[in-house]
Amino acid sequence: MIINMKWPQNLLNDSNKALNNGSIIEVRKILKKISKLSRKMRGKKLKLGIVRTFTIEAQIDFIKLALSVLPCNIEIKVADIDNIEQEILDLNSKLLKWSPDIILILWRLEELIPSFKSNPNNLNLKKYKNFVNKLKLRINEMIDIYTSLTNTPLIISTMPITKKINIYDTNNLISFRKIFEEINLYIFKLNEKYTNISIFDFNLWSSIIGKNSYDRKLDFFARQPISSSSIGLFASEISRSIRPLFFSSAKAIVLDADNVLWGGIVGEDGINNIKIGNDFPGNIYKTIQEFILRLKSQGILLFLISKNNEKDVNNVFSKVDTMPLKLNDFDAIKINWNKKSINLKEIASDYNLGLDSFVFVDDQKFEREEMKFNLPQVYTLEISENPIDILSSLENCWFFDRIKTSKEDKIRSLDYNLESKRKLLKDSMKNTENFLISLKLNAAISKLSKNNISRTSQMLIKTNQFNLRTQRHSELQLNKFMINPFNILLILSLSDKFGNQGIVGLIFGCKEKDNTIFIDSFLLSCRALGRGAEKALWYAFINQANKYKIKKIKAEYIVSKKNSQVSSLYEELGMSCVNKTRFKTVYELILPYKYKKPSWIKIGLL
Secondary structure, three states: OOOOOOOOHHHHHHHHHHHHHOOHHHHHHHHHHHHOOOHHHHOEEEEEEEEEOOOOHHHHHHHHHHHHOOOEEEEEEEOOOOOHHHHHOOOOOHHHHOOOOEEEEEOOHHHHOHHHHOOHHHOOHHHHHHHHHHHHHHHHHHHHHHHHHOOOOEEEEOOOOOOOOOOOHHHOOOOHHHHHHHHHHHHHHHHHHOOOEEEEOHHHHHHHHHHHHEOHHHHHHHOOOEOHHHHHHHHHHHHHHHHHHHOOOOOEEEEOOEOOOEEOOHHHHOHHHOEOOOOOOHHHHHHHHHHHHHHHHOOOEEEEEEOOOHHHHHHHHHHOOOOOOOHHHOOEEEEOOOOHHHHHHHHHHHOOOOHHHEEEEOOOHHHHHHHHHHOOOOEEOOOOOOHHHHHHHHHOOHHHOOOOOOHHHHHHHHHHHHHHHHHHHHHHOOOHHHHHHHOOEEEEEEEOOOOOHHHHHHHHHHOOOEEOOOOOOOHHHHHHHHHOOOOEEEEEEEEEOOEEEEEEEEEEEEEEOOOEEEEEEEEEOHHHOOOOHHHHHHHHHHHHHHHOOOOEEEEEEEOOOOOHHHOOHHHHOOOEEEEEOOOEEEEEEEOOOOOOOOOOEEEEEO
8 A cells, every 4th residue: 555644544545445446447536636736745746757568558547646646746758669778778769858757667578589489498508598698788788878878767677477387397498487587687686786777576566466467368469468457556566666766765663562573462461471483473573573673784773662661571682582683673762651652752852863754663553543643744554463464564664665775874874873972962061062073073075976976866855854945856967967067066974983974965056157156955964963064065165166266156945844944044154145035035145255164073175
């Protein structure tokens, strides 16, 4: 089920029902309702280009609905069938001239190599390897050329097995199954190689859905393999593959203990009677804990909030040796009888996290309703007391999806833990500047480059609070910025005596006529707030502008739902307001201008 915390529940329910039932009439009715929503409710604009080797026209409205629910204001352009290289490798093609935000390739092996429709056992080993190597070379050359032309994200589907294969086929030296596996493994390796390439696992989806995912008769008749009963599921899986490219994943999971991490209530059943281990149903709870540990390895913060006696919970973790999770795996623990919303709010404050960064997991409906009522921004996972349901809900939760786990993701997890140490130090010192000096801050300022463009695009997509204009630029747009050598495109990496925060900020100035530069983007990650890092960025930016003999800097503050804290930032940095409306304030600064270097932070220009 696709979740959207901004829409009315009845519209969301109707959308999911229409996708699950596979009725084109209902899908079009819902799309009509969505078209009447406000621009804010419809979400950000997203242009999806699709290239394919089979007919998907019947799926387009379903894909539109599945993406609309995220929410996003979706446009889809489908290229002519079998025109993959022609559309994505020619900058003058209809598709690339349309400037899509993302391109999806849907293909099948039997259309890329028509001779594979016949029995591969008729091939000798040499010809078989030749076919496979030619296809690998074709895919590799296509991706190499594409990534040299553009940084528009490209989603490549794996090759689905849409034809009937004899169960004993894999026993043969040359087989259809081995061909599919070899090509799909090669596609996964390409995904690891390129930063702007990701995967839609078409083959895995079809394997999970089974034989009902395809309609052989319709495939023979119209080259349209997806069955009518699976269209909605197919569209939803595409939507899930696209979502992490444009929407933030959760940063933290908050877990109950009893009947979530183990079966039973430790305070009533006793430590010897709780269910956790290698036997049913304890093996389900063990698998839940193992899944949570995988989330931790991907940079997700773990928090435990339990209404319990602290001693009882501690005993479970210290004395039950079948527990994959240990107490020190949790970044913070709240075991008390307070409202869980109060505990979560305190954690959010201590770790400087937005409430919409959390996923809350509790088997008790009362606790879930209390959380939804008091902290509606938190995503509360709807589960039952059945551990299989809990495990399935966690595994299918879209909020944890990431295209790739980056170095910054892992640094972020460590840095959030260090935040509590910074907070304790700050509380112990009355003077803010003395506190900042004591942190021994280092700001490394570098230029936008191929090495940091992926992380930069991620910040532009995800940062909301300290973001002056909230521009969501793709890597393609960032590459266009880099073409002009007089654009000032600065990236900030921050560290202190507690550790390295990685890349946490940027300021982009685009050169205009008459020696004027316009600040397109200025932002900081929420992890870097309160350090004065924005002043280090501004200092470096002003110095660069003076060096380029810029005469005037123009800037804007555009109001968003979350960025009120930076509404007066430009005035604090010395700029003058020249125009102000309800939604936008325009600023100017005449150069040359000398901005005082912040004394509490060491600035290094790379």
